[in-house]
Amino acid sequence: MMERCVVLIFSENAEWAEGLVATGRSIADELGGTLGLIVMSGNDSVFDGKEVAKGVDIVYRWNSGDFQGRLFPEYLAAGISSICASLQPDVLLMASSPLGKEVVSRVAADLDSACVTEWLDVYVDKNDACLVAEKSLFGGVVIAEIVLRSKIKICACSLENLTRSEEYVSRYELIAVSPDTAKLPNVLKEVVEVRPVQKSVDLTGAKKIVSVGRGCKKQEDVAIIKDLCDVLQAELGCSRPVAEELRWLPEERKVGLTGVSVKPDLYVAAGISGQVQHLAGIKDARIVVVINNDKKAPFFNAADYGLIGDFYEIVPELINALR
């Protein structure tokens, strides 16, 4: 007897599928049903999930062989929505990648479903018999507990949380599925060109970072921070206004919720007030040092060591003392 598929996963790549399977497995076990994984065949840019189907009960193979080129969210969402409509899972799990968020939003609209993106945790609450997803609100000030209450519940995992993995034995059944082709849209978009972005630096691997914020009054003064970087052998980062409004430094140096998330051993913030969006990017920094002349700056609550004082006095002192 085939149990009902209660949790269905779609992943853009093998790496994220592992993390989604770990969460999906625990929810499926809790709900007493099977865990399914949709894989797309016939398209090189999307993985064929055989390698990561460990822990999955059923692999649903969507033969998308006739689709050429890049996957548009309109097309992907229509297919996944159609498959969900026929399988009727309780939960659809995906990753909160840029594409993932576009897709789940469309699937949720199509199915009139509850949808939570960027979740940090999702679980069945046995006491209240409901599915609960936890996510950051206001950029990280609090973690909200959201109850999902529609027939099919859609949850897209925050990328930084896709690290869970467990050891499973491969034991899946393979079934072919076809979305209702009448529902697959004729998307009036075309990819003209794809250019790789030339990044001058990748802060995600930096062990030491010194970031500059609006406390720096002139673009030329960023050189003072660069000197500190040289002495500390650190990389240079910045807050959102310095990259987006002042445009003194390129995007890849912007640290924060809409920028890079960093995990250095040492993070020095000079002239940055410490808004929640910036703090979200340095959660995993080991030691945080804050230099700011405003004693009420919120950053001091998120610092290991705080120095209240003028950036223009302290930083040169620091450089001299370190030499």
Add this chain to the structure above:
Amino acid sequence: MWRFIKLHLRYELPLSQSVMKIHDGVVVLRMNIIVCVKHVVDTTEIRLDKKTGELILRGIPTKINDYDRNAVQEAVRLKKETGGQISLVCVGPREAAKTLKEALAMGADKAYLVSAPAFAYVDPQFIAGVLSAAIAKIGDYDLVLCGDVSEDGYNSQVGPGIAQRLGLSHVSYAISINYEAVPGTLIIERALKDEIELIRAKTPLLLGLNSRINIPRLPTTIQVMKVPSNRITEWKMSDLGVEAEENKVPTYMRGYKVPVSKRKRVLLEGSSSEIVDKLIGCLKEEGVV
């Protein structure tokens, strides 16, 4: 089409009366634009009560979602270059009139404020449904613009959710919008993690804008104050045929947790040279220098 243009130029018909303009040597079609804006709590002002640890949301200043400012600015640019009208739509409380006035002062033409019950705001799909109904009622649009994300929820669902409901294609994470040689077609650059993608798409279309797209030119306080309240049309959900029942909203927030800070919060005091010396001592102990 091309015969029409040649006739146009030969008889020097006034361009302002036509649906086409010439911008940078390219013929562009007039675009009527609808911009979705959100009224949010100023996240930089949110505090936790020191005694109870609870979120203090009452009395916190409110404002336009930063990312929607970029959307309004982009609409203003497109209007200058192609003609057309900008209509704003916002689902929000009465205070949201402030946000709409600011956007009108930036250069938008009309504004619609839809009131919704408090329980509706947490659910982005529900909001997308209300906005879609409002957009359908306004009608006659070529582009719908949204900020990619809102600074309170960071859900990123509303833009694509509206596109799906209205049967539109969408392009998210847009960092530039340009005109194709064929009128009614746009070339959009979008920023992905390690790539820039160039997309050609036809209107009508929904665009989700990344904050890198422009630097919004903020109106002065006086310009905002000069916008009369009657420029905002107020709609109720019933005007849009949308039901406002609490148990029909697919998600609700049952509570929240406050993350515990593990930072040491050591404040170093003294003269610059004193605190620098203290800091270096601490960093040596921590093993980072």
